[in-house]
Amino acid sequence: MLNEKMIALGTARSVIRELFEYGNQRAAIVGREHVFDFSLGNPSVPAPAKVNETIMELCQNSDPVQLHGYTSAPGAVEVRQTLAESINRRHGTNYSGANLFMTCGAAASLTSCLHGLCNPGDEVVVIAPYFPEYKVFIEKTGAEMVMVPADIEAFQIQFDELEARLTPKTKAIIINSPNNPSGAVYSEATIQTLADLLTEKSQSFGHPIYLLADEPYREIVFDGTVVPYVPKYYPNTLVCYSYSKSLSLPGERIGYIVVPDECEEHELVFAACAGAARALGYVCAPSMMQLVVAACAEETADLSVYAENRRLLMEGFEKMGIECVAPGGTFYIFPRSLEPDDVAFSEKAKSLDLLVVPGSGFGCPGHVRISHCVPTERIQKALPVFQKLVDLYK
Ligand code: PLP
Numbered sequence: 001m002l003n004e005k006m007i008a009l010g011t012a013r014s015v016i017r018e019l020f021e022y023g024n025q026r027a028a029i030v031g032r033e034h035v036f037d038f039s040l041g042n043p044s045v046p047a048p049a050k051v052n053e054t055i056m057e058l059c060q061n062s063d064p065v066q067l068h069g070y071t072s073a074p075g076a077v078e079v080r081q082t083l084a085e086s087i088n089r090r091h092g093t094n095y096s097g098a099n100l101f102m103t104c105g106a107a108a109s110l111t112s113c114l115h116g117l118c119n120p121g122d123e124v125v126v127i128a129p130y131f132p133e134y135k136v137f138i139e140k141t142g143a144e145m146v147m148v149p150a151d152i153e154a155f156q157i158q159f160d161e162l163e164a165r166l167t168p169k170t171k172a173i174i175i176n177s178p179n180n181p182s183g184a185v186y187s188e189a190t191i192q193t194l195a196d197l198l199t200e201k202s203q204s205f206g207h208p209i210y211l212l213a214d215e216p217y218r219e220i221v222f223d224g225t226v227v228p229y230v231p232k233y234y235p236n237t238l239v240c241y242s243y244s245k246s247l248s249l250p251g252e253r254i255g256y257i258v259v260p261d262e263c264e265e266h267e268l269v270f271a272a273c274a275g276a277a278r279a280l281g282y283v284c285a286p287s288m289m290q291l292v293v294a295a296c297a298e299e300t301a302d303l304s305v306y307a308e309n310r311r312l313l314m315e316g317f318e319k320m321g322i323e324c325v326a327p328g329g330t331f332y333i334f335p336r337s338l339e340p341d342d343v344a345f346s347e348k349a350k351s352l353d354l355l356v357v358p359g360s361g362f363g364c365p366g367h368v369r370i371s372h373c374v375p376t377e378r379i380q381k382a383l384p385v386f387q388k389l390v391d392l393y394k
Pocket of ligand 1: 041104105106107108131176180214216242243244250254255
């Protein structure tokens with residue numbers, strides 16, 4: 001007898017993947033240039049030159065056995081120390097390598113933290129719109145996902161709705177800022193209010209509520225938007241970071257968890273995350289990539305393309321009357337659909353070979369996600385097609 005839950009997960013349809021496959025089928029019929037595929041969140045700009053230079057340098061000048069060998073389970077000591085110092089320089093923290101656990105990207109960071117923290121029956125809160133994989137990650141631990149409905153005016157947090165959902169069973173909350181799919185960045189006021197609420201509730205429940213800050217988009221921000229460094233506001237924060245988006249390395253599977261010393265019982269929490277990573281088979285993140293990100297810790301890919309794409313879409317949508325909260329970051333925008341049923345709206349867009357993802361899958365119906373990680377010329381060509389879509393509603 002196989003694990004029925006896993007079969008269900010392995011065979012469940014993914015709306016995003018289906019749209020992407022549909023785009024490929026249409027491209028074969030009508031030509032790639034006539035299909036406007038905004039479904040996937042795969043970075044469209046290359047990794048910075050220093051990534052390839054470092055890889056070549058490592059391949060030419062390192063002992064190959066060591067280069068491709070296992071590191072210690074939480075990652076190479078010198079890599080963790082280098083990354084800790086880089087975080088300290090940028091965020092005024094005081095970490096050492098001992099606060100970092102290297103992982104295979106944000107997904108592994110999140111699952112390691114969730115499995116380390118949660119027992120069956122616990123609750124983990126997420127704020128809509130949220131990354132759909134959270135539900136899979138949370139439920140695999142035996143905990144239950146509790147969703148706070150979206151603040152569709154600004155995509156910050158509806159604190160009354162959040163407070164109503166915090167219970168003695170709440171073990172953790174996941175926040176994702178800059179946010180996939182809304183692009184919103186939580187303001188300092190939002191983070192401070194959240195920190196105060198979680199502190200008060202932790203005290204009244206008699207146990208900490210851990211805050212998981214899922215931050216793969218931290219560096220992708222526009223117009224000088226500041227992304228507050230969450231552990232400075234709330235000590236029981238675990239940072240789940242990844243180089244998938246900032247360095248355009250999603251296929252290389254590399255990131256880290258930070259467990260700050262300020263976190264209650266931080267040594268036990270670190271051990272629990274390490275134990276979970278072990279149980280899940282995630283120890284020893286890719287060795288060469290650990291060295292690469294250490295060498296490129298303060299680099300990013302050329303993110304200006306996303307800024308330009310966002311500008312073109314926002315300006316175009318404003319003229320067309322498509323409502324959209326201006327995203328502070330990421331390469332997503334999340335406009336309102338022109339009819340309440342976002343799935344029907346996405347289908348109508350599909351009839352024009354315009355592929356946008358319904359917001360319902362992110363817990364936020366009435367919206368669609370547009371991944372604008374595409375060449376800018378594709379955005380320019382798509383704008384008249386968006387206009388045609390608007391015209392269908394006139
Ligand atoms: N969290 C969010 C919000 C994401 O959008 C993604 C990927 O798109 C992940 C986590 C997983 O990132 P990674 O590729 O580093 O595992």
